[in-house]
Amino acid sequence: MKSAVTLCRVSEAALGPFVFHDELAIGFEKAAAHGFDAVELFLPSPDYVTSGDIRELQKRHQLDIAALGTGAGMVKHGLSLTDGDATVRKNALDFILALVDLGGALGAPAILGSMQGKHGPLVDKPRALQFLAEALAIISARAADHGLVFFYEPLNRYETNLFNRLAPTAAFLEQHGLRHVKLLADLFHMNIEETSLVDSLTENFTAIGHIHFADSNRQAIGFGHTDPLPILQTLQRLDYQGYLSAEILPLPTPDEAAGQFIRSIRLPTI
Ligand code: LER
Ligand code: MN
Numbered sequence: 001m002k003s004a005v006t007l008c009r010v011s012e013a014a015l016g017p018f019v020f021h022d023e024l025a026i027g028f029e030k031a032a033a034h035g036f037d038a039v040e041l042f043l044p045s046p047d048y049v050t051s052g053d054i055r056e057l058q059k060r061h062q063l064d065i066a067a068l069g070t071g072a073g074m075v076k077h078g079l080s081l082t083d084g085d086a087t088v089r090k091n092a093l094d095f096i097l098a099l100v101d102l103g104g105a106l107g108a109p110a111i112l113g114s115m116q117g118k119h120g121p122l123v124d125k126p127r128a129l130q131f132l133a134e135a136l137a138i139i140s141a142r143a144a145d146h147g148l149v150f151f152y153e154p155l156n157r158y159e160t161n162l163f164n165r166l167a168p169t170a171a172f173l174e175q176h177g178l179r180h181v182k183l184l185a186d187l188f189h190m191n192i193e194e195t196s197l198v199d200s201l202t203e204n205f206t207a208i209g210h211i212h213f214a215d216s217n218r219q220a221i222g223f224g225h226t227d228p229l230p231i232l233q234t235l236q237r238l239d240y241q242g243y244l245s246a247e248i249l250p251l252p253t254p255d256e257a258a259g260q261f262i263r264s265i266r267l268p269t270i
Helices: 024-034 051-061 086-106 125-145 166-175 187-193 197-203 228-237 254-264
Strands: 002-008 038-042 064-069 110-112 150-152 181-186 208-212 243-246
Touching: 002 024, 002 064, 002 254, 024 038, 024 051, 024 254, 038 243, 051 064, 051 086, 064 086, 064 243, 086 110, 086 125, 110 125, 125 150, 125 166, 125 181, 166 181, 166 197, 181 187, 187 197, 187 208, 197 228, 243 254
Parallel strands: 002 038, 002 243, 038 064, 064 110, 110 150, 150 181, 181 208, 208 243
Antiparallel strands: none
């Protein structure tokens, strides 16, 4: 199974679940030293770095780009696709499309996580879902133009009230014909929301494109109480071809988290 590690350059997310916060050149070097196949980038804005500069780092360190997070649009710029203000929604869409284009130049899908926003007093749930479906239709068409998919990530109840579980999200994507949008299954959120990690991964497998492989406490697997063996066996049995990505807290240190992550994705040979 392919491994990826998160590199975050967003100062507002300094305490977030990202392994390396160094400048990109150093982050790439550390990712390669730990033996990761790819990096997942969390950038402050789409023009923070050019695709040429990223390709240069990829070539130097033999790393793929697994995905590009868009959450800076929320944590840095206060944007969401379901905001009550049409200008904010438009800016959110433009921010995501620019990251989809950057990903397009790198062969990497972008992710919708926190920028899905929430429903509330100004925007009720049906209207929020309508905004979401309209935006996803535009975003997925752009991703498809690049020959890529786009990842939609259900989040736990403390982060969104739109989609918390895989199955309802998959049904929503299907209902709206969003064939180029795949699920991002984050085991940390699933640990809070799903009845069974294995059942949920199995039942929604064909809709899943990417996995944030995190323990119950959002550290590297092995540092919390999630049992990785049935999960890894299930993914192997289903022939999962995507990434297991280390979107985890950098604890006890970034290097120890990275090292534990790499150990945690190996199936024991019995
Ligand atoms: C993003 O991948 C994620 O999992 C969220 O919890 C970030 O807010
Ligand atoms: Mn995640």
